[in-house]
Amino acid sequence: MKKKIFSGVQPTGNLHLGNYLGAIKNFVKLNNDDQNNCVFCVVDLHAITVSQDPKKLRNNIRETVATFIASGIDPKKSIIFNQSQVSAHSEAAWILSCIARMGWLNRMTQFKEKAGKDKEKASIGLYSYPVLMAADILLYDSTHVPVGDDQKQHLELCRDIAQKFNNDFGVKDFFKVPEPLIQKEFSRIMSLKDGSKKMSKSDLSDLSRINLTDEKDEIINKIKKAKTDPMPMPSNIEELEKRFEAKNLIGIYASLSGQPLEKTVKEFAGKNFSEFKENLSQVIVDKIIPISVEIKKLLNEKDYLDNILLDGCKKANNIASNKIKKIHEIVGF
Ligand code: AQP
Numbered sequence: 001m002k003k004k005i006f007s008g009v010q011p012t013g014n015l016h017l018g019n020y021l022g023a024i025k026n027f028v029k030l031n032n033d034d035q036n037n038c039v040f041c042v043v044d045l046h047a048i049t050v051s052q053d054p055k056k057l058r059n060n061i062r063e064t065v066a067t068f069i070a071s072g073i074d075p076k077k078s079i080i081f082n083q084s085q086v087s088a089h090s091e092a093a094w095i096l097s098c099i100a101r102m103g104w105l106n107r108m109t110q111f112k113e114k115a116g117k118d119k120e121k122a123s124i125g126l127y128s129y130p131v132l133m134a135a136d137i138l139l140y141d142s143t144h145v146p147v148g149d150d151q152k153q154h155l156e157l158c159r160d161i162a163q164k165f166n167n168d169f170g171v172k173d174f175f176k177v178p179e180p181l182i183q184k185e186f187s188r189i190m191s192l193k194d195g196s197k198k199m200s201k202s203d204l205s206d207l208s209r210i211n212l213t214d215e216k217d218e219i220i221n222k223i224k225k226a227k228t229d230p231m232p233m234p235s236n237i238e239e240l241e242k243r244f245e246a247k248n249l250i251g252i253y254a255s256l257s258g259q260p261l262e263k264t265v266k267e268f269a270g271k272n273f274s275e276f277k278e279n280l281s282q283v284i285v286d287k288i289i290p291i292s293v294e295i296k297k298l299l300n301e302k303d304y305l306d307n308i309l310l311d312g313c314k315k316a317n318n319i320a321s322n323k324i325k326k327i328h329e330i331v332g333f
């Protein structure tokens with residue numbers, strides 16, 4: 001039995017190193033394994049849960065597809081589509097919102113973080129976002145969902161919704177209960193300006209993240225300005241636990257150079273941050289610049305990108321419309 005892989009990325013702006021190391025790098029590996037059927041979704045319905053500019057959204061959708069392709073996802077092997085074009089997603093989200101419980105959603109930490117202090121002014125869409133995410137996953141009978149660590153709680157909610165639906169309607173195994181695929185290490189990349197906050201597209205400071213479209217000079221400058229502490233580089237792994245910024249930068253280096261954290265710590269133990277940062281910039285530049293160049297090239301090929309989405313939408317629609325028909329029968333429509 002082939003594994004059914006599903007994951008989504010919001011077209012909310014420049015994708016960054018956190019998205020790459022936490023999610024996209026893993027998508028590419030899964031795409032390259034013939035034992036998997038992969039579906040990668042540009043989740044544009046999720047992108048409108050906060051205020052947004054329609055013109056930018058349209059460009060961001062294409063840029064997300066370009067990033068998938070530039071990173072190594074093959075559209076001939078994987079389905080790439082945007083969520084708004086397959087209406088079953090919105091429909092299933094409504095039905096599943098009648099299954100999900102308020103108490104479950106009230107526990108979601110991402111809503112609390114994104115809504116900030118003024119929860120009353122947040123959109124209902126931002127609150128029910130994880131239900132739409134559950135619909136996305138469950139429509140494709142997904143068995144495995146590769147995500148960054150920040151999405152772990154949403155995935156647990158998706159599992160609860162699937163099980164409750166199956167129990168409530170007595171349809172054992174109708175919805176497959178998906179397994180999260182979260183990398184053991186480096187599954188949460190932190191802001192370059194604050195080691196306790198995750199790297200995010202919506203952070204107001206561009207210096208907080210490495211965008212996948214950054215130029216070499218920008219990467220070097222951002223790493224130079226990245227927050228550290230006044231001590232020399234840590235000499236053992238235990239030290240990292242209290243030194244968030246050092247831990248994050250060393251983690252990025254280890255992840256990009258494909259070597260264990262322990263080896264990286266040993267390599268730079270006791271050295272100055274400035275020397276380490278030069279090496280770090282180099283590994284980032286080596287990895288990101290080829291992707292950045294390819295994204296920019298693809299963005300000039302709008303028809304190519306649109307055709308990938310068109311083709312992906314047809315394939316996704318075949319699967320999702322079949323599932324939603326069965327959902328209708330089960331709930332009694
Ligand atoms: N900092 C991160 N470290 C590791 N993984 C991350 N992901 C996001 N940030 C990090 C993973 O990337 C995938 C796509 O995320 P998304 O764009 O759908 O939404 P997000 O998690 O809300 O990402 P951002 O960058 O913080 O976007 P905004 O600012 O628009 O909300 C997911 O698998 C996610 O885990």
